[in-house]
Amino acid sequence: MGIEALSLSEQLILTLAALILFTSFLLLAQTRMVSLIHTFAWQGALLFAATVLMATSSGRHHLFISAGLTLALKVFFIPWQLRRLVVRLDIRREVETVGGASLIMIGAGALTLFSYYVVLPIRELSLLSTRNTIAISLAIILIGMLMIITRRKAVAQVIGFMSMENGLFFAAVVSTYGMPMVVELGVAFDVLVAAILFGIFFFQIRSGIGSLNVDHLNRLTEVDK
């Protein structure tokens, strides 16, 4: 079954999925704080487009509410808040060297392959587009985790965390036409609270250890020395 056998909206969804995965790779390699936040906002915008497309093509109108939430939270509020914090903490110009960037990229590619491998045995996924979207959303989640592992700056880790949330949201919207409304509202609320808490934490870390480099958070160890 080739790509041309799919309907136009499904082809569009797949294109958007590929673009969202691409932004995940971009986030992984992006070194400047402000560009990182902008890339994250673009990922949110693509997610918003995918949700609107799903809502119109599947006729499930509660997805419009989800799309509105995505637009408000992930394209405007969270990036705006992060940007404001970065300005206030005066780390706009900050460049973070990502150690072994090419290796990390290869790792992210491997994670994408692994995601496809994981969803392979699912019989229900005979439809080409769903198999792709589940695999891609899993890849986005895993790449978000990789970003949290490899980055040393708290802001970058938070963006990794939020892009994981994007992957989850993408999985829920595109492969299952959105979770029940009450759940989506709850998840959105949790994400909102988490974003605000992260902001509070930046200041706490900054005042506690004098910088936002989490490598300095090393006082507590498994076995006391």
Next chain:
Amino acid sequence: MNALYLCLLLPLIGTLLLALVGHWPRAGWINTLLCMATFIAALQLAFNIFEQGPMLSPGKLFYIDAFNVYLILLNAFVGLTTSIFSGPYMAHEVKIGRVDDGRMRLYHAMYQGFLFTMLLALSTNNLGILWVSIEGATLATVLLVSLYRTPESIEAGWKYFILCGVGIAQALFGTVLIYFAAERILPGSDDTLLWSVLHEHAGQLEPAVLTIAFAFLLVGYGTKVGLVPLHNWLPDAHSEGPTPMSAILSGLLLNIALYAVVRFKMIVDPALGNHLAGQMMMGFGLLSFSVASLLLHHQRDVKRMFAYSSIEHMGLMTFAFGIGGPLATFGALLHMIVHSLTKSSIFVTVGHAAHVAGTQSIAGIRGLIKTQPVVGWCLLIATVAIAGFPPFGVFTSEFLLFTATIKSWPWLVIPLLSGLVIAFTGLFRHIQPMVFGEPPAGQVAVPANMWPVILHLLLVLLLGISIPGVLVDWLNQATIMVVGRGVL
């Protein structure tokens, strides 16, 4: 049902109320009163379930059966006794200048918020709401962990936030996959994520999807249970946060994450038709149990040490639910109760001990029995109880677990027994000098309300000597729910 709504509304109102007035000198009392009212509502709810059997709320959003009603009651009870301890304890913290008014407001509001999210997680029928409320409980406790604003507590808070956030995101992906599988058999209905509906149709769900989903769910909620290798946040959060929070974290939150795993196992088992989910749980459980009992020895901070003891017991329970026979499940359900009661009483006692000595380090706490006998004795007895000595309830539940293990996996008794012995030596090696050593000059007793501790220990003793028939009946019903057969 009204009792349930009251149970959920009271802490919610309490959160808002204490966010405004949490810094009053009387705020501790308000907190206790709210918990008392919640506990009475929970008692009423338990009584209703006892009379009428499982209940589904009219909107299908809440589902109460024998399995979660006893946990709701336990939650309300431990929340109440911990709040009785929390009032004077936090007043002392204010007096020595560790927290100010704004943070007291935050502390009290989050205490109630934490109780609310936990009760919601236990009573909800919707698996998505279950995730939302467990995430909510994480968010409520993050601010409590970093309450003292020391570099260590900020580090502990950050670790807790990132690790549990990432972990619980995995659990959400698992929930999405379950939903995906359910959509295939119940297309377009709004009830697809309801546990009661899924449980009914579990046999028709696709095994391949559910295997992957359960792996994600176990890793996700397992992070919150504190299973090795994702346990790093737990000792940090316990040692750096305020002591009342350690008591409810260890006593309640870990149980609720395990409860979530078991709820999913009940759906996955009939769908897979094999023992895969149970074996995963056994592996993780045994690993956590062994690693934690070894790490107990190396701790210098008393709260960290007991946090490792919590990991060990949670591992044991996960292992027991994994074995999955009626006897093992009954033992695990009983162990949930006795571990909660004992561990929360230990943290309360340790909190007082730390105030007596002015430090949390094991080396700094000496001669409690001479300075303040009641604290010393309670610490000693509670440690004896948690190490699993007869006649306490922990012995009863562990004995049942061992019996079940010998029946189905005889070789695994060896690591279990050695783990228990190692943990016991680790505990007593540290507790002995703390209780019986020579007190440093000038150490004086602090005002302490030990009634909650004594009450908890008496209950654990009662559960070790003779478990009330009502409770046996409940646990047996819950066992029937979980594995399909009862023990009686």
